[in-house]
Amino acid sequence: MSLTIGVDVGGTKVAAGVVDENGRIVEKLKRFTPAGSPDDTIGVIAGVVNELLARYEVDAIGIGAAGFVDQTRSTVQFAPNLAWRHEPVKKLVEERIRRPVVVENDANAAAWAEAKLGAARGLEQVLLITVGTGIGAGIVLDGRLYRGRFGSAGEPGHYRVVPDGRLCGCGNSGCWEQYASGSALVAEAREFARRSPEAATRLLQLGGGSAEGIDGPAVTIAAQEGDSAALRCFEIVGNWLGAGLADLAAILDPGCFVIGGGVSEAGDLLLKPAREAYEHGLTGRTHREFADIRLAELGPDAGLIGAADLARDGTG
Amino acid sequence: MSLTIGVDVGGTKVAAGVVDENGRIVEKLKRFTPAGSPDDTIGVIAGVVNELLARYEVDAIGIGAAGFVDQTRSTVQFAPNLAWRHEPVKKLVEERIRRPVVVENDANAAAWAEAKLGAARGLEQVLLITVGTGIGAGIVLDGRLYRGRFGSAGEPGHYRVVPDGRLCGCGNSGCWEQYASGSALVAEAREFARRSPEAATRLLQLGGGSAEGIDGPAVTIAAQEGDSAALRCFEIVGNWLGAGLADLAAILDPGCFVIGGGVSEAGDLLLKPAREAYEHGLTGRTHREFADIRLAELGPDAGLIGAADLARDGTG
Numbered sequence: 001m002s003l004t005i006g007v008d009v010g011g012t013k014v015a016a017g018v019v020d021e022n023g024r025i026v027e028k029l030k031r032f033t034p035a036g037s038p039d040d041t042i043g044v045i046a047g048v049v050n051e052l053l054a055r056y057e058v059d060a061i062g063i064g065a066a067g068f069v070d071q072t073r074s075t076v077q078f079a080p081n082l083a084w085r086h087e088p089v090k091k092l093v094e095e096r097i098r099r100p101v102v103v104e105n106d107a108n109a110a111a112w113a114e115a116k117l118g119a120a121r122g123l124e125q126v127l128l129i130t131v132g133t134g135i136g137a138g139i140v141l142d143g144r145l146y147r148g149r150f151g152s153a154g155e156p157g158h159y160r161v162v163p164d165g166r167l168c169g170c171g172n173s174g175c176w177e178q179y180a181s182g183s184a185l186v187a188e189a190r191e192f193a194r195r196s197p198e199a200a201t202r203l204l205q206l207g208g209g210s211a212e213g214i215d216g217p218a219v220t221i222a223a224q225e226g227d228s229a230a231l232r233c234f235e236i237v238g239n240w241l242g243a244g245l246a247d248l249a250a251i252l253d254p255g256c257f258v259i260g261g262g263v264s265e266a267g268d269l270l271l272k273p274a275r276e277a278y279e280h281g282l283t284g285r286t287h288r289e290f291a292d293i294r295l296a297e298l299g300p301d302a303g304l305i306g307a308a309d310l311a312r313d314g315t316g
Numbered sequence: 317m318s319l320t321i322g323v324d325v326g327g328t329k330v331a332a333g334v335v336d337e338n339g340r341i342v343e344k345l346k347r348f349t350p351a352g353s354p355d356d357t358i359g360v361i362a363g364v365v366n367e368l369l370a371r372y373e374v375d376a377i378g379i380g381a382a383g384f385v386d387q388t389r390s391t392v393q394f395a396p397n398l399a400w401r402h403e404p405v406k407k408l409v410e411e412r413i414r415r416p417v418v419v420e421n422d423a424n425a426a427a428w429a430e431a432k433l434g435a436a437r438g439l440e441q442v443l444l445i446t447v448g449t450g451i452g453a454g455i456v457l458d459g460r461l462y463r464g465r466f467g468s469a470g471e472p473g474h475y476r477v478v479p480d481g482r483l484c485g486c487g488n489s490g491c492w493e494q495y496a497s498g499s500a501l502v503a504e505a506r507e508f509a510r511r512s513p514e515a516a517t518r519l520l521q522l523g524g525g526s527a528e529g530i531d532g533p534a535v536t537i538a539a540q541e542g543d544s545a546a547l548r549c550f551e552i553v554g555n556w557l558g559a560g561l562a563d564l565a566a567i568l569d570p571g572c573f574v575i576g577g578g579v580s581e582a583g584d585l586l587l588k589p590a591r592e593a594y595e596h597g598l599t600g601r602t603h604r605e606f607a608d609i610r611l612a613e614l615g616p617d618a619g620l621i622g623a624a625d626l627a628r629d630g631t632g
Contacts, residue, residue, distance in 0.1 A: 148569025158599035253464025
């Protein structure tokens with residue numbers, strides 16, 4: 001059984017795992033990310049990998065990083081939560097561990113993992129949509145990871161769903177993630193609680209008495225209890241999610257959407273309205289087949305597992 | 317020099333051409349399409365191909381058809397302007413011409429031609445967007461034609477740009493092609509002429525005195541003369557076009573958009589506002605590279621040339 005190491009580099013922690021061919025994690029280590037120092041971040045990655053290399057026979061190492069990775073999969077051009085700017089991560093880590101290293105965007109790595117070893121295994125056209133604070137995505141087309149011409153593909157969270165719509169952190173307005181993310185869910189609930197506190201008693205209670213105290217888990221808990229205001233919030237966000245999936249299907253006709261990210265833990269509370277809106281909104285729906293909409297299976301380890309598998313595969 | 321035959325099957329005519337490796341058409345024949353009869357349509361295709369086979373040494377035949385082609389590229393499932401329903405075109409034509417046949421959607425064939433031999437030759441991530449009555453598209457990703465899981469990819473004309481927007485023939489509302497097509501251009505001009513006839517004298521003159529008489533060429537002619545109402549119509553439609561390209565770039569990050577179709581004959585009248593809206597609307601525009609937006613080069617022969625090249629290539 002061939003083993004590889006996958007490393008997930010985020011703004012707060014570095015997770016490294018030894019992974020087998022079936023995506024099973026044999027051992028996993030975690031370290032804090034010294035995010036302010038490019039060098040120290042490389043040092044922590046090399047350190048944790050070397051620790052694992054001392055105990056396992058490993059062929060290659062894959063690094064999944066939350067940032068823009070260049071087309072040669074060597075350099076992280078820009079990482080919003082790390083100090084890396086045009087950082088030659090592949091070269092620097094290879095110098096310290098003396099094994100081949102592959103660098104990949106973390107959402108791409110997660111999509112690869114779900115398409116090859118997770119919720120969509122066996123399928124060739126798979127879109128992973130992670131619904132968290134914003135919307136992230138990774139795209140597998142015809143069995144291969146799709147990165148785009150300049151490595152910037154897979155940002156559907158910033159396609160425009162409403163002209164002159166809500167302002168987005170990216171500088172545009174009307175971006176999908178302003179309507180179909182966890183932030184949108186929370187904003188919907190808070191706004192409702194402010195507007196109609198008498199109909200939002202349970203939400204306000206879970207929020208510690210104030211609209212500002214309502215967070216994602218509070219909306220999920222209330223919805224799971226059957227609270228109608230919370231359910232309505234999931235419906236609204238689920239509708240936007242499904243309408244966006246219909247748009248993506250018009251363009252890419254995938255066999256499967258895998259929905260991950262924190263909000264997906266609400267399961268059918270999110271997926272039921274999303275599926276309805278998707279089936280209602282898909283162009284040509286009377287004479288075509290529908291993509292499956294499935295929950296992600298690999299959870300927060302997807303990036304690590306995908307990076308490890310990409311290291312084995314060589315290309316993706 | 318290896319030769320193949322490309323056939324473009326439309327609702328009104330069948331065009332067949334002998335094409336060399338550089339995409340040059342050596343000879344082309346045209347026949348009327350007996351669109352009402354599935355069998356007769358096959359007969360006309362086989363007849364015109366056999367006529368060319370009598371004069372040229374040809375390796376393979378590619379057929380581009382305006383319809384949904386199945387994943388095995390054998391059967392036309394549905395063609396809006398032909399009587400073909402689940403028609404096994406590959407098998408039926410092969411029986412009559414005794415050469416290998418490849419069947420492809422005509423927009424896919426045209427995109428392949430522009431990416432391999434036309435405006436985007438040498439590029440690996442290319443989206444052909446044809447702006448005519450509606451919006452058609454073909455997608456080349458990582459050097460290969462992308463068809464989707466069920467063969468239905470490449471319908472961005474029906475992604476939703478305006479919630480609860482203009483009704484579309486597909487049954488939905490707010491589809492991109494209701495805002496960025498030739499029909500939208502004409503509708504814009506007619507509506508303006510109805511509302512403000514005193515400011516639309518040139519348009520009305522070209523329309524034979526009535527708003528309903530204004531057609532696409534009329535708007536183009538007026539705009540080319542510098543008529544401000546016509547220029548404004550191109551700006552509006554070009555803005556919608558460019559905003560949509562920005563959305564597609566957020567998702568697919570292509571190296572090049574090739575703009576074809578009848579309206580693209582207006583050139584910069586359409587492309588200038590489209591480029592501006594694209595550059596203004598692209599997410600992350602400060603730290604990424606822009607795709608080129610180019611006019612198509614192969615014109616109405618693109619489908620035929622692409623079908624011929626796909627027959628040579630075997631896969632696309």
